[in-house]
Amino acid sequence: MAGKFCVSLTSAKNDPDKATVAFVVANAAVASDKETLVFLSTEGVRLSQQGYADDIREEGFAPLKELMENFVKAGGLIYVCSPCFKRRKLDEGKLIGGATIVGGAKLVEFLSDGSPCITY
Amino acid sequence: MERKALSDEMERTLKLLADLQALHGRLCQRCESELCHHEALFSLSMGFKNAPLCCSCLAAEFEREPVQMRDELWSFVLHRPCHRAGWAWANRDEGYDPAVLPGCLWPYPRKASERPRAPKTLDTAAESCESETWDAGDMACGDLVLELRLRLRGMKPRQVLRITATDPGAREDIPAWCRLTGHALLSAKHPLYWIERKED
Numbered sequence: 001m002a003g004k005f006c007v008s009l010t011s012a013k014n015d016p017d018k019a020t021v022a023f024v025v026a027n028a029a030v031a032s033d034k035e036t037l038v039f040l041s042t043e044g045v046r047l048s049q050q051g052y053a054d055d056i057r058e059e060g061f062a063p064l065k066e067l068m069e070n071f072v073k074a075g076g077l078i079y080v081c082s083p084c085f086k087r088r089k090l091d092e093g094k095l096i097g098g099a100t101i102v103g104g105a106k107l108v109e110f111l112s113d114g115s116p117c118i119t120y
Numbered sequence: 121m122e123r124k125a126l127s128d129e130m131e132r133t134l135k136l137l138a139d140l141q142a143l144h145g146r147l148c149q150r151c152e153s154e155l156c157h158h159e160a161l162f163s164l165s166m167g168f169k170n171a172p173l174c175c176s177c178l179a180a181e182f183e184r185e186p187v188q189m190r191d192e193l194w195s196f197v198l199h200r201p202c203h204r205a206g207w208a209w210a211n212r213d214e215g216y217d218p219a220v221l222p223g224c225l226w227p228y229p230r231k232a233s234e235r236p237r238a239p240k241t242l243d244t245a246a247e248s249c250e251s252e253t254w255d256a257g258d259m260a261c262g263d264l265v266l267e268l269r270l271r272l273r274g275m276k277p278r279q280v281l282r283i284t285a286t287d288p289g290a291r292e293d294i295p296a297w298c299r300l301t302g303h304a305l306l307s308a309k310h311p312l313y314w315i316e317r318k319e320d
Contacts (some may be wrong), residue, residue, distance in 0.1 A: 079292075081261070081289075082260045082261055082287055082288060082289025082290075082293070083260045083261045083289075085288075085289075086258070086260065086287070092288055100292055101288040101289045101291075101292070102289050102292040102293055102296075103260050103261035103262070103264060103265065103287070103289035103290065103292070103293035104261045104262045104265070104293070105261075105265050105293045105294075105296045105297035105300060106289070106292040106293050106296040108296070108300060109296040109297075109299060109300050112300065
């Protein structure tokens with residue numbers, strides 16, 4: 001069954017458990033043929049930087065870096081909240097593959113045809 | 121001999137352009153949808169000068185899918201200089217950028233009521249002297265589109281707003297916002313964007 005699915009993620013190293021589970025769920029959605037988006041906002045935007053997730057590994061889960069790479073390889077989208085990104089003075093040149101900096105309108109467009117959204 | 125061939129080609133082109141202009145505003149003889157210039161050209165190509173049909177009805181006449189019919193006729197047009205001239209005229213007259221496929225037939229042939237308004241080109245927008253400018257600086261996300269909404273509301277329909285928006289999110293956000301709201305994005309070359317205000 002085709003359709004869209006959004007995972008909104010607001011955590012990074014401040015809550016690696018949430019960050020990991022968010023990508024586990026996102027991988028389940030993309031594996032189920034959903035057009036899947038992970039929206040990174042507030043602290044979550046730090047995950048958009050190359051190398052940041054390399055040392056996040058929660059017991060019982062695959063390493064976060066691997067989860068994220070698999071998600072992108074499977075066709076998943078990662079949107080990065082622009083003001084949250086700028087506020088933390090992150091580097092646009094160090095964005096991970098598959099990540100795009102966006103503002104709210106792009107998220108609204110994705111959700112506007114009734115996509116479900118789960119937040120971590 | 122060469123000169124005569126050239127002269128004949130010019131004559132054919134002039135005649136075709138005159139025929140095209142004569143079909144301006146005509147309705148499809150079958151479904152009564154108003155023909156665009158490109159459909160009029162297709163009808164001329166198929167010998168339907170006196171009883172022109174829209175692309176979908178031409179397709180039905182020849183038992184083809186509309187998209188297949190369009191592609192076959194477009195290929196026919198591309199291979200004939202006088203028809204290519206007619207196509208270029210149709211693009212110009214309907215305001216389509218010659219570098220893109222016209223929205224009346226792409227991504228699929230549409231009836232008049234479903235056609236997008238022919239987009240203004242930047243040249244015509246600039247010529248109209250109706251454009252306004254706004255330097256949004258690094259404004260982003262909700263602030264950017266909310267201010268954009270207010271500014272466009274204060275303008276007249278079809279006026280053009282030229283925006284400078286340096287926020288990296290604007291690359292995705294401004295086109296998405298235009299798709300959501302129905303304003304026409306005429307050009308997006310980050311950080312410059314041209315938006316034509318929609319009708320009320």
